[in-house]
Amino acid sequence: MLASKSLSFDPGRAVLQDYLEGHPARLMVSDFQPMAEALANGVVAPDTRLLAFELDGQLYATPMSIVLAYNVIQGQHQQQPWMMTFCNACNTGMVFNPICDGQLLHFQRRGSYDGLLLIWDAETQSYWQHITGECLYGVSVGKQLATLTVTRQMTAAEANGMTHLNPLLLTSQLTPEQAQLSRLMEKMRDNPTRQEAGIVATIAREDTRRPRFELGLGVLTTEHSLFIPLEVLYAHNSALTTEFEGRPLLVYQLPDAIAPVAAYAKSRRAELERDVLRLDSGVYIQNDLYYTADGRSQVLMRPTQLLMRWYGFALTFPGCDILTS
Incomplete structure (x- = not known):
């Protein structure tokens, strides 16, 4: 919930x-x-x-x-x-x-x-x-x-x-x-923006920390929420590592993907190589699976996440954090 x-x-x-x-x-x-x-x-x-x-x-x-x-x-x-x-x-x-x-x-x-x-x-x-x-x-x-x-x-x-x-x-x-x-x-x-006037007419107070229609990946739990602007992700070559609620979080978008995803994974390195995301020590992600160095696959552990425009995420989850760097 x-x-x-x-x-x-x-x-x-x-x-x-x-x-x-x-x-x-x-x-x-x-x-x-x-x-x-x-x-x-x-x-x-x-x-x-x-x-x-x-x-x-x-x-x-x-x-x-x-x-x-x-x-x-x-x-x-x-x-x-x-x-x-x-x-x-x-x-x-x-x-x-x-x-x-x-x-x-x-x-x-x-x-x-x-x-x-x-x-x-x-x-x-x-x-x-x-x-x-x-x-x-x-x-x-x-x-x-x-x-x-x-x-x-x-x-x-x-x-x-x-x-x-x-x-x-x-x-x-x-x-x-x-x-x-x-x-x-x-x-x-x-x-x-084609329907901006109609959208704004139903809003009372808006969070203006980011552009209204900016797209980002929102990550959330029942207690915390974090908005990751796509421009921040793309500035890191579509793969970045951060923390969310004290857990290492990996955010990435594969070259042929149309949307980013987030997963709990600890790695100092995250580099895209065609349809593969290379992590530390031979570990990699491909086709939505986490592969260990010996080739065994595991299901990725993912937080609740939404690809969403800023105004909607901020209005639904007021006071959310923003990843800016």
Whole structure:
């Protein structure tokens, strides 16, 4: 469960209706296929951008074009229902358990607050924060959805390389109208200044320590949060070491990756070599696995992390630390 320090909800500055009214605001998925099969059959290309998440050693991924058209996707992993969110403006999403008080809730995109997506459930007609899972407005105020995992952005080729996670593709056909909407939302995601006035109108007080729409990797626990601007990472040749809550933290972005990741690993050296990150004493990271000097692979230990724009991270986790050097 993620804990924010959110102030009381002010409906006067919230958008409480779907800003994309007329377009479906939730996708229910049940069909999937192995990523390798989807690539072989041309369902996706190697460079297709995906929003992915891992549950119990299984990687699920959805084309970003579909995510941007719906913003809320629900499905089931084995016997566990899940609900994934994504905010086109703040550029991040979460995966929650949609069962609250024993009731399965059906969520959809429904407005914005603090410049972030609001999700709404049909059963209690309440509005929820899409990162922390807190209910902000409605009869469910005071309740919070259980976080299952975080999302990651990657290409189909990246996902396919993670064979230890048996990657599966979740997909759906978009109508021509939805495809056009998705393209418009991609432009907004790439350059949110197009909608800056609308975003700012829902924000009361903003943290101005960094540029509003700067992208960074946010790392967090229930007690602490750290924002790592991408420009700081790139200034260190896309691989840096630091500490987080007293533990050595490695932050890196492989050359063919579209997003950085963070992992707990102790190393004085971190050098990129094609699709491999070389560490001390023959240790290296490849395809999301940690390899010891004798070639044995281990699953990487990762903190909770979000690729997110500064304004959204700072508003959700006020007082967060910033890695500046």
